[in-house]
Amino acid sequence: MKQNLISLALATLLVAPLTHALDLGKLVDELNKNPDLVNAVSGAVQNTIDANRTIGPKEEAAIGDGLAANLLGAAPLVNDAALQRYVNQVGAWVASRSEAPNLSWRFGVIDSPNVNGFATPGGTILITRGLYQKLNDEAELAGVLAHEISHVLLHHHIRAIQAGKGREAMGNALQGFASYKQGDTARQIGANALSGMSEVFVRGLDKDDEYEADIRGMALAARAGYNPYALVSVLQALSAINPADGTVQLMFSTHPAPNDRLNKIDQVVGDKLERYATGAEETQRFYRLK
Amino acid sequence: MKQHWISLALAGLIAAGASWADSGTLIRATPLKQKPLLDAATVSELPANSRLNIVARKGAWMQVKTASGQSGWVKLLNVRTGSAGSGGGGGLGTLGKVITTGSSGTTVTTGVKGLSAEQIENAKPNFAELDKLKQYQVSSGSATSSARQAGLGAQSVPYVAYTRGSASGSNTDATSPMNRRP
Numbered sequence: 001m002k003q004n005l006i007s008l009a010l011a012t013l014l015v016a017p018l019t020h021a022l023d024l025g026k027l028v029d030e031l032n033k034n035p036d037l038v039n040a041v042s043g044a045v046q047n048t049i050d051a052n053r054t055i056g057p058k059e060e061a062a063i064g065d066g067l068a069a070n071l072l073g074a075a076p077l078v079n080d081a082a083l084q085r086y087v088n089q090v091g092a093w094v095a096s097r098s099e100a101p102n103l104s105w106r107f108g109v110i111d112s113p114n115v116n117g118f119a120t121p122g123g124t125i126l127i128t129r130g131l132y133q134k135l136n137d138e139a140e141l142a143g144v145l146a147h148e149i150s151h152v153l154l155h156h157h158i159r160a161i162q163a164g165k166g167r168e169a170m171g172n173a174l175q176g177f178a179s180y181k182q183g184d185t186a187r188q189i190g191a192n193a194l195s196g197m198s199e200v201f202v203r204g205l206d207k208d209d210e211y212e213a214d215i216r217g218m219a220l221a222a223r224a225g226y227n228p229y230a231l232v233s234v235l236q237a238l239s240a241i242n243p244a245d246g247t248v249q250l251m252f253s254t255h256p257a258p259n260d261r262l263n264k265i266d267q268v269v270g271d272k273l274e275r276y277a278t279g280a281e282e283t284q285r286f287y288r289l290k
Numbered sequence: 291m292k293q294h295w296i297s298l299a300l301a302g303l304i305a306a307g308a309s310w311a312d313s314g315t316l317i318r319a320t321p322l323k324q325k326p327l328l329d330a331a332t333v334s335e336l337p338a339n340s341r342l343n344i345v346a347r348k349g350a351w352m353q354v355k356t357a358s359g360q361s362g363w364v365k366l367l368n369v370r371t372g373s374a375g376s377g378g379g380g381g382l383g384t385l386g387k388v389i390t391t392g393s394s395g396t397t398v399t400t401g402v403k404g405l406s407a408e409q410i411e412n413a414k415p416n417f418a419e420l421d422k423l424k425q426y427q428v429s430s431g432s433a434t435s436s437a438r439q440a441g442l443g444a445q446s447v448p449y450v451a452y453t454r455g456s457a458s459g460s461n462t463d464a465t466s467p468m469n470r471r472p
Contacts, residue, residue, distance in 0.1 A: 069420040
């Protein structure tokens with residue numbers, strides 16, 4: 001079967017120069033059915049194929065690790081082990097209630113006064129100290145983490161990179177995968193490709209991605225036993241920050257305005273999750289950051 | 291004279307406390323309830339655009355105090371915070387905004403500190419820090435028992451369906467009477 005697919009792929013490659021667009025599409029389809037096959041194909045079109053195809057879970061994890069390393073290069077972890085452990089306990093619990101409980105979920109609070117959160121493909125999620133300090137209870141933290149977890153579950157960042165400016169950088173990174181040695185593939189991606197792909201955090205996702213993450217995240221937080229409307233309180237707090245405040249500029253420029261997100265939640269979720277609104281809000285273990 | 295200064299300072303404090311996060315605006319006409327329950331007695335009917343002071347939050351409800359001094363509960367989603375309940379946190383337009391601060395008149399460009407776009411663009415990957423992050427990872431088993439100890443219980447909750455492609459219409463008029471909800 002694999003042999004067959006390889007010949008098909010190679011045959012398609014040979015005709016590619018003549019009828020490139022259509023056949024390339026077919027080839028990409030074949031590769032999507034069998035991502036491993038990519039390693040068997042080589043040629044000048046490799047880059048385009050790589051940037052278009054479905055990315056396998058291992059590649060997603062390696063790219064995600066590289067992107068997380070880049071964000072940590074911009075702002076390191078808050079030097080507070082108790083905080084980091086607490087955020088992992090809450091995040092891993094929420095993620096365990098999702099459709100992908102076995103992804104390698106990791107959470108961290110990074111040392112920046114800016115208010116923002118970042119999800120990277122494969123399950124590494126970083127929120128800033130500035131955002132953490134706005135949170136009043138564990139349900140609000142769970143709401144924020146569930147939003148970021150939803151971005152990971154829906155592959156929003158990988159798709160945005162594929163569709164945007166980071167596409168070529170990702171093609172380069174993926175092309176390298178075949179030659180990477182076993183082990184820490186993220187380190188072998190290279191700083192240039194990582195920098196190119198990190199552009200997604202500066203340009204932001206589609207508005208729909210953000211609304212979808214809010215709405216799915218609310219149900220996910222409810223599954224973990226929290227009041228899902230805690231996210232509404234977080235968005236109301238964000239909305240109250242003066243947009244001219246430097247700490248919210250990147251977040252506001254990469255997300256729909258908090259009030260637009262509230263309007264969307266109002267319109268789509270409304271009272272649909274109210275039977276879960278009696279869920280937990282405050283917990284004794286909530287970690288207050290001075 | 292001194293008395294004067296103190297009252298002035300107090301007035302300032304009160305004004306500061308009532309602004310931003312602690313106040314909101316109703317986006318639609320809403321009953322003010324005695325308790326955070328739909329079938330609780332109605333204190334009064336509040337018109338759209340009423341300004342409210344936010345006292346507390348519970349579940350899907352917000353405890354508020356009206357300008358006329360009435361207290362009660364309204365649904366969280368009926369309230370918007372931020373200046374005059376308008377757009378609130380703006381979008382691209384606020385990037386690189388230059389503001390002039392108080393009496394000194396110094397001009398500063400906001401957004402220079404913290405995790406800015408430039409810092410992300412110019413960042414070099416820090417894999418040592420990623421290794422540190424990995425050390426804090428917990429298994430879902432550990433997280434589940436920790437959650438149980440914290441009093442959390444799993445619920446079965448279906449996702450609320452969201453249709454993509456409707457985002458461009460985000461200027462949905464929430465104040466339209468067609469869209470009224472208690």
